[in-house]
Amino acid sequence: MLEWIRGLGRSGFSFFQTLGRSNLFLLKMLAGIPSVLVRPRLLIAQLFSVGVLSLPIIVVSGAFVGMVLALQGYNTLVDFGAEESLGVVVALSIVRELGPVVTGLLFAGRAGSALTAEIGLMKATEQLAGMEMMAVDPIHRVIAPRFIAGFISMPLLAAIFSAVGIYGGYFVGVGLLGVDEGAYWAQMQSKVDLYDDVYNGVIKSVVFGFVATWIAVFEGYDTVPTSEGVSRSTTRTVVYSAFAVLGLDFVLTALMFGD
Amino acid sequence: MQSSTEKTAINGSETLVKIRGLHYARGDRVIFDGVDLDIPRGKLTAIMGPSGSGKTTLLRLIGGQLAPDQGSIEVDGLRVHELGRTDLYGLRRRIGMLFQSGALLTDLTVFDNVAFPLREHTDLPEAMIRDLVLMKLQAVGLRGARDLQPSELSGGMARRVALARAIALDPMMIMYDEPFTGQDPISMGVLVQLIRLLNDALGLTSIIVSHDVKETAAISDYVYVISEGKVIGQGTPEALGKTDSDLVNQFMQGLPDGPVPFHYPAPDYMEDLLNA
Numbered sequence: 001m002l003e004w005i006r007g008l009g010r011s012g013f014s015f016f017q018t019l020g021r022s023n024l025f026l027l028k029m030l031a032g033i034p035s036v037l038v039r040p041r042l043l044i045a046q047l048f049s050v051g052v053l054s055l056p057i058i059v060v061s062g063a064f065v066g067m068v069l070a071l072q073g074y075n076t077l078v079d080f081g082a083e084e085s086l087g088v089v090v091a092l093s094i095v096r097e098l099g100p101v102v103t104g105l106l107f108a109g110r111a112g113s114a115l116t117a118e119i120g121l122m123k124a125t126e127q128l129a130g131m132e133m134m135a136v137d138p139i140h141r142v143i144a145p146r147f148i149a150g151f152i153s154m155p156l157l158a159a160i161f162s163a164v165g166i167y168g169g170y171f172v173g174v175g176l177l178g179v180d181e182g183a184y185w186a187q188m189q190s191k192v193d194l195y196d197d198v199y200n201g202v203i204k205s206v207v208f209g210f211v212a213t214w215i216a217v218f219e220g221y222d223t224v225p226t227s228e229g230v231s232r233s234t235t236r237t238v239v240y241s242a243f244a245v246l247g248l249d250f251v252l253t254a255l256m257f258g259d
Numbered sequence: 260m261q262s263s264t265e266k267t268a269i270n271g272s273e274t275l276v277k278i279r280g281l282h283y284a285r286g287d288r289v290i291f292d293g294v295d296l297d298i299p300r301g302k303l304t305a306i307m308g309p310s311g312s313g314k315t316t317l318l319r320l321i322g323g324q325l326a327p328d329q330g331s332i333e334v335d336g337l338r339v340h341e342l343g344r345t346d347l348y349g350l351r352r353r354i355g356m357l358f359q360s361g362a363l364l365t366d367l368t369v370f371d372n373v374a375f376p377l378r379e380h381t382d383l384p385e386a387m388i389r390d391l392v393l394m395k396l397q398a399v400g401l402r403g404a405r406d407l408q409p410s411e412l413s414g415g416m417a418r419r420v421a422l423a424r425a426i427a428l429d430p431m432m433i434m435y436d437e438p439f440t441g442q443d444p445i446s447m448g449v450l451v452q453l454i455r456l457l458n459d460a461l462g463l464t465s466i467i468v469s470h471d472v473k474e475t476a477a478i479s480d481y482v483y484v485i486s487e488g489k490v491i492g493q494g495t496p497e498a499l500g501k502t503d504s505d506l507v508n509q510f511m512q513g514l515p516d517g518p519v520p521f522h523y524p525a526p527d528y529m530e531d532l533l534n535a
Contacts, residue, residue, distance in 0.1 A: 122365075130362030133322050134376045134424075135351040141379075 022218045025139075029217070032137070032144035042145040050111045050146065050213075051153030055160070057110050058103060062161035065102060066168025069093055073169075074177050083177075087184035088191040090169035095192065095201045096257075099162035101249050104208035107154050108241030112216035115146055116237040119220025120230035128221075143217050150216065154209025155202055162201070200256045207248055212241040272336070275300040275432060275464045276321060280330035283313070283320065290316055292488035293330075298432075303458050303465040305475045305496075308485035309510065309519065314468040315359075317485070318434045321466070322356060323347045335431065352380055355425030355433040359440060361417035363409040369396070369420050370405040376427045395423040399453060415446025419453065426457060432464040433457070439471040451478055472511055476500075484510060486519075 036043055073089040119142065122128050128138040166188075173179040192198065216237045223233040276298035283291040290313040298304045306314055319325045320332055326340040333339070337350055363372050373392045377383060383391070396402040399419040409417060418438060425433050435454065439447050455478040458465045469475040476482060476496035484492040484499070484507050492499055492507035502508055509517035525531065 125365070126358045126360050126362040127364055129319075129324065130356070130358055130364075130421075132324060133351055133354070133356040133358075134379070135348040136376075136379050137348075 018222070021222060022214070025218050025221065026214060028139050029144050029147050029214075032140035033148060035140045036144045036148055042141070043148055046145045046149035047153060050115070050149040051156065054107060054110045054153065054157055057106055058157045058161050059164050061102060061106055062099075062164035063168040063171075065098055065161075066090060066094060066165030066170075067172045069098075069165070070169035070172035070177070074173060074179065083173075083179050084183035085187055085191075086169070086173045086179050087166075087186075087188035090173070091166055091188045091192050092197060094162050094165040094169075095197050097201075097249075097253075099165065100158045100201055100204035100208055101245060103154065103158040103161045103205060104212055104245035104249075105242055107150075107157060107209070108212045108216070108238055108245065111150060111153070112212050112237045112241050113234050115150070115213070115216040116220040116223070116234045117230060119143065119146070119217060120223035120225070120233050123221065123223055124225040124227070124230060139221075143221060147213050147217050150213025151206075151209050154212065155205040158201070158205035158208075196257075200252075203256075204249065204252050207252060208245050211244045211248060215241050215244060273300055274298065275335055276466070277333040278321075278330070281320070281327050281332065282329035283316065283325070283327050285316075289488050291327075294485070294488070294490055296483060296490065298464060298466055299481065300464050301462060302480040303455065303467065303478060305467045305469060305479035305482045306485060307469060307472060307475060307482060307510070310470060312485050313488070314470075314485065315436050318356065318436055318466070318468055321434065322351065322354060352376075352428055353431045355428070355430040357418065357421050357425050357433065357435045357438055359437045361409075361414075361421040363412075363417055363421055363424070365409050367409075368405070369401065369407050369409070369412070372409065372420060373424045373427055376424065380428060391427065392423075395427055396420075398426070398457070399423045400449070413446070415442050415449065418442075418446075418450060422453065422457070426461065426463075429461070430463065432466070435465065435467045435469070437469055437471075438467065439469060439474050447474060454478060472513065476511075486510070 069090045070086060073086050073093075074083055077083045077085055077089065119128075122138075122142065128142065131138045131141060170184060174181045174184050219233040219237045219240075223229045274297045276296070278294060278296040281291045281294040281296075282289075294317075296306075296317075306317060308314055316325065320327055321334060321339065323339040323342065331338055331340075334350060334354070337346070339347070339350065342350065363369075364375065367375065370392055373395050374388050377388050377391060381388075393402055393405070396405055399422050401416060401419055401423065404412070404416065404420070409420070412420065422433075438450055438454065442450060451474050454465060454467065457463060467475055467479065476499070479496055482492075482494065482496055482499050483490055486506060492502055492504050494502070499507060499511055502511070506518040508514070509519060515521050
């Protein structure tokens, strides 16, 4: 029993230590942002590997999610003769919810895990220590550009996901199931609000991008520099990011649409 | 980049690195328990000791990547662990370090790796950087390998590239972390010769941390032997070869048994077998 309580205390301590370290790390990283902005080449390289290389998985997933939504939505709506509203159903589900959340989860799996593994391996092969000894701060040179790239990429990827999803819904709804094309777009136009729906979705994707990238770069930087340590950190990045995205989604949804 | 006048002593002392009463522990494990060391300027000093005796930790303490629990570490008259970030980074620009793995940046070519410190710390035009990089690569014999990726290099070549990078900013001192580990006889010979040659030709001060006794002793001016947190022997390689200390003798001669026993502590052999 005593051992159990001791273990609980130890893991509590270690949790708060990690939390403290990650916050200090965030402050250092934010302080490194100006040094990245004066060297845009570092940022552009990372935007390519974090953002552009994530495009295929985002586009393909967006298309399928939109198509499935249209299929499911049509089957329900047609019972009430309301299949004209299919455009609204697809657009609202994607813009408010699925766009930011699914992009957040995919982003953590594709880009987040790659960031953690890359930074973790740089630590394991002494590249980060080598930079420190060359009087180059790795947080400014390596971490900050990756963090900004993730922060910028995620909302853009979520927007692309949403746009492709809506076209996926259009393809199935209008193209295959025969929903009226005018109704699909017109109802969407009248019912989807720029502020309540689109902007709130954008805010969600910005928050998810911030948190998922922060977790990814911190886990990489804080890794135990062995092959086992890097593999554990990579797993943790995906798991923690998924929890963070889903948990924050609930909190943000409650704040935005709760009343 | 540092001019040669800046590189000379702030205090004109003959000692470049002065360590006094160094205590350092990691968790419950004491790594240094009162170590005093002097690294003379312009010489090649070796720090030897069994694996796990904290040799690499010592280099990290000198480079300011770790801070001592007690005691002081002075490099060129500056107390490393009391320096602010700007001063510490200023000092590090004058120190080159060769990591055991080479620590080359894997996403850059050999040329860009050597150019890295120059591009980070100077505003030199690209044409001049090219000349400097080729000169450094020529010094380590790898001018022809400039376009290779680090993954295409052998272990010995990677270390030579790292050495070219370490001398890119014309440092006052280079620290070598186990430079000979895992090298075949040819690359070992090349490295041994290069380290001595660069030290003398560039007027550097070198610290080699190693447990390759023969190779290291062959090129060092002075040797410290560290074990169990203390300096157990010091002197010129010749003097250490004739030491009275059993422990130093065991280490220098590579004897399997002695003060450091062959057997890990265990219960009585006979009892252990019979209890099965």
